[in-house]
Amino acid sequence: MATLIIADCENNQLAPTTGSVISAAQEIGGDIDLFVSGHDTNDIVSNAQSIAGVRKVWVAEGEEYAHPLAESLTPLVVNLAPQYTHILASASTFGKNLLPRIAAVLDMAVVSDVCKIIAPHVYERYCYAGNILATVKNHSAIQVLTIRTTAFSHAEKKAPSSASTESISSDSINEQSRFMGIETHQSDRPDLTIANxxxxxxxxxxxxxxxxxxxxxxxxxxxxxxxxxxxxxxxxxxxxxxxxxxxxxxxxxxxxxxxxxxxxxxxxxxxxxxxxxxxxxxxxxxxxxxxxxxxxxxxxxxxxxxxxxxxxx
Amino acid sequence: MKIMTAIKRVPDYNLRVRPLPDQLQVDLRNVKMSINPFCEIAVEEAVRIKERGIASEVIAVSIGEDACKEQIRVALAIGADRGIFVKTNAEIQPLASAKILYALYRQEQPDLVILGKQSIDGDNNQTGQMLAGLAGLPQGTFASAVTFAEGAVTVTREVDVGLETIKLTLPAVITADLRLNTPRYLTLPNIMRARKKEMTTIALDSLNVDVTPKIELLGVASPTQRQPCTFVNDAVELVDKLTNEARVL
Missing domain, CATH: 3.40.50.1220 (TPP-binding domain)
Known part of the structure; x- marks a missing residue:
């Protein structure tokens, strides 16, 4: 078994919830590789490499990846997909936007918002506005999952930079979508999704x-x-x-x-x-x-x- | 411009559904069903685009049992021009929905597809992105504003870090978030008018789409219940409880 984690690199940094997705992947078992993307990925890559348990970091670097457009990232991940049994991302707007697109191209189902791993292809998730906790078995050949990060420990264990890195690029150029801007609310408060x-x-x-x-x-x-x-x-x-x-x-x-x-x-x-x-x-x-x-x-x-x-x- | 929207029939948003006693399925017997709120917003947006003179036709699609026609009639009463009802008693999961919509997309060749970002029963948030992936179209998910200029659409997206603006070439897929608009109230004349609008029924088989569910439901449960709330009388008692009993301060 091998898991590919599509890391949320919005704002040109590794999202603090990445550790939770890694925890979920560790419960599944097998090798764990990380996919990161950005315009200037030096910090992201060195952070990713230093997380204990990560075997390899795939790096998509370039101006076209400065913002995570699904149209740019999908072909890259689709090319890597055959090497993996599981493809994971956080159930953030990043993961929810990207993973279903990738899965459809691969003809795989997606299990959204997984909050517990029961077996490598059996999960728990909430539906009906949290009124129902469902146990589901995914029969797709590649298990594509978004992870409810609050349900898994986000404590990353640091290790010496042992993970290897490899650059990837795509022949296809995304001419369909363009990033125009972002309005963020500057705050010195802790991140909502990981705050105590x-x-x-x-x-x-x-x-x-x-x-x-x-x-x-x-x-x-x-x-x-x-x-x-x-x-x-x-x-x-x-x-x-x-x-x-x-x-x-x-x-x-x-x-x-x-x-x-x-x-x-x-x-x-x-x-x-x-x-x-x-x-x-x-x-x-x-x-x-x-x-x-x-x-x-x-x-x-x-x-x-x-x-x-x-x-x- | 031609716009295709799709609507799902779901339990009313005010309801708390429960598992059946066998804990294998959700109890949907005698449950009030409605149009999925996000789908309603999607239809409203399509109709507003038409009212602004940018679109010439709005099509509303629904997939499922005969009762789904009720929700198509709601879309027609909001202002959609015609309905397409894809009739099936099979369980349709998001990937299957996306494949069905892709088949209709190829038939109808719309310039824009607007869907709700998620349905409030499955809470999957997948179908729009999957349709965009299958059709090779750009996607503007979680939209809170949509504007058009020179053959392109600009979409403001509600993302975890704020409001992102992207520009997409047409045709494109957009999924509606809550703040895209507030759907209008249905007036009696519009409900009456909707009855006379065209609604085509298509048998699912005729679309030649593989809708085999890939996700098997093994069981359902109610989430664990909390102990009843302890009421305190004032801020002093609250600080005391949080410090000495809950130990979270």
């Missing part, structure tokens, strides 16, 4: 300005900031903060939901958190069914006090 603590705000915050109280609390707890769909739709928070069925999936040690009603589409993205706290003025809000600790109160009265208590510790 997440503070998430919902429509109950009432405005974009009021959302700053979430940021103050997040700062105190060195937490990442999340948001419900309602808060993003209302413009209180950027899209990349959205936690839920169709946004990001998080599973921190501590998740604090503030002013979030708790629709199943939201809880699907955070219910595997270790400890969940809900603060909401509506005692009947469904968020309390997902929470370990609940506080029925006006968040604008409680949060300043909460922040003060944390500062006094």
């Amino acid at each position: 603590t997440v503070i998430a705000g919902g429509r109950g915050l009432g405005s974009k300005e009021n959302f700053s109280i979430i940021e103050t609390l997040a700062h105190k707890l060195n937490a990442a900031i999340g948001a419900s769909r309602a808060a993003v739709d209302a413009g209180y928070a950027p899209n990349d903060w959205q936690v839920g069925q169709t946004g990001k999936v998080v599973a921190p040690k501590l998740y604090i939901a503030i002013g979030i009603s708790g629709a199943i589409q939201h809880t699907a993205g955070m219910k595997d958190s270790q400890v969940i706290v809900a603060i909401n003025k509506d005692a009947d809000a469904p968020i309390f069914q997902a929470a370990d600790y609940g506080l029925v109160a006006d968040l604008f009265k409680v949060l300043p006090q909460f922040i003060e208590l944390l500062a006094a510790r």
